Amino acid sequence: MQQSESGALSIRRWKFFAQIILALHVACSLFVLLMPLLVPLGVWLAWPWVLNPWLRYAHLGLVLFIAGEVIMGKPCPLMVWENHCRIRAGMPLYTTGFFDYWVEAIFKIPFKDWMFESIFLAVGIASVAQFFLQGPLS
Template identity: 35%
Template structure:
């Protein structure tokens, strides 16, 4: 396979990964804002389950010291294309790239855990509706 295809697939993974991160962050903002503005869609059980599961996986990975498989896969594709990958997790890499900020791994574990706790709290503060309700 041509190296260009590996880069295209790596970029597709990067975009998908970025969209997942945006879904988690903006989803939580939408849940709390939706509660204030009475948006009923933020109570959709499928939206809320997807949101909870994704952040739950992120928190679990951080506790176990596991790098996200999307990051690993993207780096492997970039390596096959002859392009340098990056060290650490997706979030650490992009935070460092965007904000020029580097922190010890425990800072990210705490941040993910606190964010996960906010998502879990949203289940009690902004209760999702079951499909039959």
């Protein structure tokens, strides 16, 4: 294999890794944002999976982890890893936070850090309250 083919393969590999991390980040974001809506709906519709202890503890743990990141002003590890892959692939980096970047890119809505923090605070409070009010089935 020639040098240029090896370099192109490496770039494709790093782009692939960046896309995998992006997909994981989107899945985690949807999980965090949708669970506070799905739990009461699922209780009302008698969906047993919404009270699954593994699911509920995973959600609460992820919410608390993100809260810790926000409080300490640390970037999300997924964004750090994706940016690392983007550097290796020669792709543009996020100029803002993950959530900010994609809300602006998709919906063309200017998004500031305080907006993310406010949304996350509301989701976090709702998630913690919901966990204790409608906890997982043992």
